[in-house]
Amino acid sequence: MLGKIRSGLGRTRNRIQHAVRQLSGDTTVPEALEALEEILYTADVGPYSQELLEKAETAFADGTLLNPQALQTWLQNELEVVVLDPGDPLLRKQEAGPTVILMTGVNGSGKTTSVAKLVFWLQSRGQSVLVAAGDTFRAAAVEQLSTWCERLNVPLIQGEKNGDPAAVAHDAAVAALSQNVDFLVFDTAGRLHTQKNLMAELDKISRVFNRKIPGAPHHSLLVLDATTGQNAVRQAKLFGECVPLTGVVLSKLDGTAKGGAVLAVGRETRLPVLFVGLGEGVNDWEIFQPKEFIQALLSPRS
Numbered sequence: 693m694l695g696k697i698r699s700g701l702g703r704t705r706n707r708i709q710h711a712v713r714q715l716s717g718d719t720t721v722p723e724a725l726e727a728l729e730e731i732l733y734t735a736d737v738g739p740y741s742q743e744l745l746e747k748a749e750t751a752f753a754d755g756t757l758l759n760p761q762a763l764q765t766w767l768q769n770e771l772e773v774v775v776l777d778p779g780d781p782l783l784r785k786q787e788a789g790p791t792v793i794l795m796t797g798v799n800g801s802g803k804t805t806s807v808a809k810l811v812f813w814l815q816s817r818g819q820s821v822l823v824a825a826g827d828t829f830r831a832a833a834v835e836q837l838s839t840w841c842e843r844l845n846v847p848l849i850q851g852e853k854n855g856d857p858a859a860v861a862h863d864a865a866v867a868a869l870s871q872n873v874d875f876l877v878f879d880t881a882g883r884l885h886t887q888k889n890l891m892a893e894l895d896k897i898s899r900v901f902n903r904k905i906p907g908a909p910h911h912s913l914l915v916l917d918a919t920t921g922q923n924a925v926r927q928a929k930l931f932g933e934c935v936p937l938t939g940v941v942l943s944k945l946d947g948t949a950k951g952g953a954v955l956a957v958g959r960e961t962r963l964p965v966l967f968v969g970l971g972e973g974v975n976d977w978e979i980f981q982p983k984e985f986i987q988a989l990l991s992p993r994s
């Protein structure tokens with residue numbers, strides 16, 4: 693993953709490279725602290741930055757940190773404990789019956805593209821998949837998803853135009869049970885976390901699933917656009933109030949200079965980031981590995 697994450701983090705890495713080199717080079721303590729501050733703020737690590745800076749200062753003062761050169765490893769270790777490990781196995785499969793995955797997120801966050809990437813990933817693990825289009829309001833949305841499904845050769849359940857997405861959930865659950873698929877992936881329409889009705893709709897979809905398939909949806913993922921930086925944290929909190937979220941997909945990491953937002957999301961929401969999106973193709977998808985991610989973020993350009 694390191695190579696891909698490293699190039700995917702390109703813009704973030706470019707912006708903090710100067711400070712990273714300074715941190716790993718020959719510096720004084722004040723210079724090292726300044727470089728640390730630049731890294732944390734530029735990468736958009738969030739409110740945690742201030743706390744980390746103070747902790748580093750204290751560590752220098754009380755001798756825990758002996759010299760500026762030790763700061764790089766110290767920072768790496770500090771950041772590693774912030775981010776939850778996605779755990780193993782990812783997206784645990786139910787012992788019997790279909791495992792249902794609900795994809796949620798604000799408009800344009802990358803849900804539909806992530807559905808395609810996730811399907812491809814599941815297929816590459818030998819799993820059978822059924823997809824359902826919960827976005828019944830926009831013809832273009834169904835078209836986008838059906839194009840992906842044709843390419844990936846997976847069946848798609850869709851409802852009537854402008855129909856109730858909960859009805860699609862019902863039909864999808866019935867189909868998943870009768871076809872005995874391993875996974876059912878449900879794409880939803882984008883919604884703002886401030887739109888009460890649409891947020892309540894997510895709860896309705898979940899309840900319909902649960903009536904048909906015990907415990908479903910088994911995984912409710914929030915797709916966050918990495919380029920939105922700290923707003924992602926707020927989205928995670930508000931979506932989490934409507935559906936019990938189990939994890940985060942961080943899309944568009946390739947297009948942001950604020951890759952450190954992953955760390956804020958992990959720390960503030962206590963939700964594991966499971967996957968990252970690194971482009972528009974089905975292959976631009978990686979399991980999120982905190983250690984490697986932080987290493988890629990902080991390593992000087994080779």
Ligand SMILES: Nc1nc2c(ncn2[C@@H]2O[C@H](COP(=O)(O)OP(=O)(O)OP(=O)(O)O)[C@@H](O)[C@H]2O)c(=O)[nH]1
Pocket residue numbers: 797798799800801802803804805806827833880881882883943944945946947968969970971972976
């Ligand atoms: N560079 C890059 N682009 C991405 C990534 N994921 C999605 N996109 C692009 O972002 C745009 C929006 O993606 P969608 O998957 O349609 O987003 P959505 O959340 O389904 O959007 P709505 O259904 O309208 O709410 C598309 O142009 C995607 O190609 C990613 O990881 N990297």
Ligand SMILES: [Mg+2]
Pocket residue numbers: 803804805827833880881882
């Ligand atoms: Mg969509």
